[in-house]
Amino acid sequence: MKTAFLTTVFPMNxxxxxxxxxxxxxxxYEIFDVIVxxxxxxxxxxxxxxxxxxxxxxxxxxxxxxxxxxxxGINYCIDNNYDIxxxxxxxxxxxxxxxxxSIGLLKxxxxxxxxxxxxxxxxxxxxxxxxxxIKNNSIIDFDxxxxxxxFGLSNTAILLTDIMKIEIPDDLIAVDWYIFSLFLLNNxxxxxxxxxxxxxxxxxxxxxxxKSLDLESLKRGMDVKKxxxxxxxxxxxxxxxxxxxxxxxxxxxxISYPLWWELI
Numbered sequence: 001m002k003t004a005f006l007t008t009v010f011p012m013n014x015x016x017x018x019x020x021x022x023x024x025x026x027x028x029y030e031i032f033d034v035i036v037x038x039x040x041x042x043x044x045x046x047x048x049x050x051x052x053x054x055x056x057x058x059x060x061x062x063x064x065x066x067x068x069x070x071x072x073g074i075n076y077c078i079d080n081n082y083d084i085x086x087x088x089x090x091x092x093x094x095x096x097x098x099x100x101x102s103i104g105l106l107k108x109x110x111x112x113x114x115x116x117x118x119x120x121x122x123x124x125x126x127x128x129x130x131x132x133x134i135k136n137n138s139i140i141d142f143d144x145x146x147x148x149x150x151f152g153l154s155n156t157a158i159l160l161t162d163i164m165k166i167e168i169p170d171d172l173i174a175v176d177w178y179i180f181s182l183f184l185l186n187n188x189x190x191x192x193x194x195x196x197x198x199x200x201x202x203x204x205x206x207x208x209x210x211k212s213l214d215l216e217s218l219k220r221g222m223d224v225k226k227x228x229x230x231x232x233x234x235x236x237x238x239x240x241x242x243x244x245x246x247x248x249x250x251x252x253x254x255i256s257y258p259l260w261w262e263l264i
Contacts, residue, residue, distance in 0.1 A: 001083040003032040007090045009041040016091040021051045023093035029100035037073040071168040089154035101196040102157035111190035112157045116200040131194045132257040142184035148262035151180035155198040173224045221264040
């Protein structure tokens with residue numbers, strides 16, 4: 001199976017990228033290409049020299065919105081006849097069996113979403129976060145992510161064999177939520193696994209998600225949700241009640257282990 005591991009890079013902390021590439025070097029499954037959409041990161045040649053002996057790194061220079069950068073990378077993989085596409089954010093890193101486990105589960109599923117362990121500059125502080133809410137090997141349908149999300153562009157993998165090229169609205173922020181909502185609305189089968197882990201870095205640049213909210217992040221999150229529902233409504237007219245129900249308040253603070261966008 002021709003396999004791509006897709007990421008985007010931009011001006012960022014170089015040590016994050018070393019963590020990312022080092023974790024790909026340690027993968028138990030070794031036959032894959034690393035597709036890097038480069039939006040203005042100036043030191044990628046250093047990373048290529050460092051890691052190209054063990055990784056086949058393909059750079060795609062491209063500078064656009066985060067949504068369009070993702071669109072460009074996904075469509076490149078479709079155009080170049082990859083069978084499997086694995087997503088990973090360049091400021092995260094991954095358990096050594098991530099690619100192998102994803103490929104194995106894609107034999108019987110269209111999408112794999114794996115667990116997350118949260119870490120910051122002090123180390124890992126929350127292991128297997130999503131497993132607090134979902135059992136291993138659960139099938140995830142659209143209803144589950146209608147008003148929240150677990151599908152990130154650092155913990156997912158998809159089978160590309162019957163996926164058409166995609167178009168992502170360039171003003172979307174929750175690109176991952178939009179993409180996987182479309183897939184599930186089109187009856188793709190998704191499975192959750194905690195048999196492999198993405199290590200999800202928590203820092204100031206994170207979009208609102210798996211963290212507590214203040215007023216500013218609440219306002220931003222409301223904007224994200226409204227955009228998400230309105231764009232999906234253009235394709236599947238089923239989100240009127242969600243759009244109408246968004247108001248300036250934080251939902252039940254007693255939700256244990258809230259998922260992306262769930263508190264808004």
